[in-house]
Amino acid sequence: MSAGLDAFNALPEVEARARLQSCLAVPRWVEDVLAGRPYRDAESLWDRAEEGASHLDDDELQLALARHPRIGERPSESGHDAAFSQREQAGVDGSHPEVARRLAEGNRAYEQRFDRVFLIRAAGRSAPEILEELERRLGNDDAAERQETVTQLKEIAMLRLRQVV
Secondary structure: OOHHHHHHHHOOHHHHHHHHHHHOOOHHHHHHHHHOOOOOOHHHHHHHHHHHHOOOOHHHHHHHHOOOOOOOOOOOOOOOOHHHHHHHOOOOOOOOHHHHHHHHHHHHHHHHHHOOOOOOOOOOOOHHHHHHHHHHHOOOOHHHHHHHHHHHHHHHHHHHHHHHO
């Protein structure tokens, strides 16, 4: 086991729950990952977390999305996981005013089209790359876009989990 995994296994339940909640704000997922402790190795933790995050019902999807600010906007609500969001959106800076304008327009169009915030794993992506994905995903049908959103939430959750463990 790694020192990080040993520490995660030993955390008081309330602290472990808070850390998991910051990764994916879905109570079922949090409780399922907690129930697997102690993990014998990191791979067991990753597998359980990834499996649980792969399928979200509509209420879970709404809960999870509520913790994410719009792409290109800085977290302003206390419910947003600000430290994570700021790091993850580091590539979305104001140095490209045209891209920033198009992102804002794309966010509005996306919310009108799908009635939820556009979500993408922003970590490691530039603003132009995110904009390209946003424009592509506006062409999805509802079912395909819902699945892409769940996949992006899972990717974000796994990235964050690796950081908190």
